[in-house]
Amino acid sequence: MTTSELSLAARPCGLSGLQLPLLGLGTWAFGGGTYWGPQDQHDVDEVVARALDLGINYFDTAEMYNAGTSETSLGVALRGRRDRAIIGSKISPSNTRPSTLRACCEASLRRLGTDHLDLYMVHWPIHANSIRHFTDDPELIAHPPSVAEAFQTLARLQAEGKIRHIGVSNYGVRQMEEVRGLGVRLAVNELPYNLLMRAIEPEIVPYCRQQGIGIIGYMTLMQGVLAGEFESFDALPAMRTRTRHFTGRRPGSRHGEPGCEAETWLAIEKVRQIAREAQLPLADVAIAWALHNQDISCVLAGCRTLAQLEENARAVQRTLTPHTLRQLNTATAPVLHLLGTNPDYYQAASESRSW
Structure with missing residues (x-):
């Protein structure tokens, strides 16, 4: 693979004018933390430098990733290289009251060592059911920030040049419609999307296409499940078995649903076989x-x-x-059918944060 080959691989984000590489770098592990464990800054520096050389110039972070140290670590790795990078960060819904949002944006800029964010996203929709996962403040949960005031503040930050594009993450159709009604153009909706997480296909993808909103897919390898790293679900760390694929009896789960472990494992086995027939690694597929x-x-x-x-x-x-694409779609269709169109894979449909 040459640098030029991958550098040319980019797609537009809807009608926003933002162009992103086909592959972006998720940076949740940067800075180290309880979820992914320690992360050496030297390794981060090497990965970021090589990613830029390969044309992988979009770096996705968030203020909540390792309590801000992901942003700090990425900022260190991008020193002297900021002009080559596209940086996207996310603000927690609990921090979207106007004065707090502005302060949080400024804090992210400081940690990243930059004067602007190329993309700034609201991490989850702004409502009580979402906010309670980010704060224990009873007043904030009882009286969530105003959606209108939050996006008006984002628009002002955009006008000031502190953010170039406004985005959201984990938003459903009705929530995107609410933002559209405020006259704010969304560049991106960042959503879970992989062979075992296809909930966005029936409704959200067509809406984004119609409205000119780009989609960034996250959990592409389902945190290692689709990389072939584990030989059974019991071998997975507990934090990675909280989605609705798994029984609600597993530690840390909060969806309360029966899950579909047998069907999910069967789908994985079928995908493994399809990958073998195609003579490709599972993660590549x-x-x-x-x-x-x-x-x-x-x-x-x-x-x-x-x-x-x-x-x-x-x-x-x-x-x-x-033929391979049809095989993969057929193999994973039962999981899509069982889990439905709720794109919040951590909450039951009745408690979905993305509707």
Whole structure:
């Protein structure tokens, strides 16, 4: 793979004018933390430098990732290279009252060592059911920030040049409609999307296409499940078995649903077999499958080492045949059917934060 080959691989984010590489770098592990464990800054520096050389110039972070140290670590790695990077960060819905939002945006800029964010997203929709996962403040939960005031503040920050594009993450159709009614143009909706998480296909993808909103897909490898790293669900860390694929009896789960573990494991086994027949690694198939959806502007994959980065970059070059795509869609359709169109994979449909 040459630098020029991957550098040319970019797609527009709807009608926003923002262009993103097909593969973006998720940076949740940067800075180290309880979820992913320690992360050496030297490794981060190497990964970021090599990513830029490969044309993987979108870096996705958030203020909540490791309590801000993800942003700090990314900022260190981008010193002297900021002009080559596209940075997207996210603000927690609990921090979207106007004065707090502005202060949080300024704090993210300081941690990242930059004077602007290319993309600034509201991490989850602004309502009580969402906010309670970010704060214990009873007053804030009882009286959530105003959606109108939040997006008006974002528009002002955009006019000031502190953010270039406004986006959202995990928003459903009605929530995007609410923002559209405020006269704010969304560049992006960042959503979970992989072979086992296809809830956005029936309703959200067509809406974004119609409204000219780009889609960034996250959890492309389902936190290692689609990378072939684990031989059974019981081998997964508890924090990675909280989605509705798994029984609600697993530690940390809050959806309360029966899950569909047998069907999910069967789908994974079928995908493994399809990958073997195509003579491709499982992770390559998962990334290539997501990118075959032309409505997806960019997919995210996190990595902690140069080897993982090179593997993910290789997957972008893979082409799946129509026959293989049909096989993959058929193999994972039962999971889509069982879990439905609720894109919040951590909450039951009745408690979904994304509607």
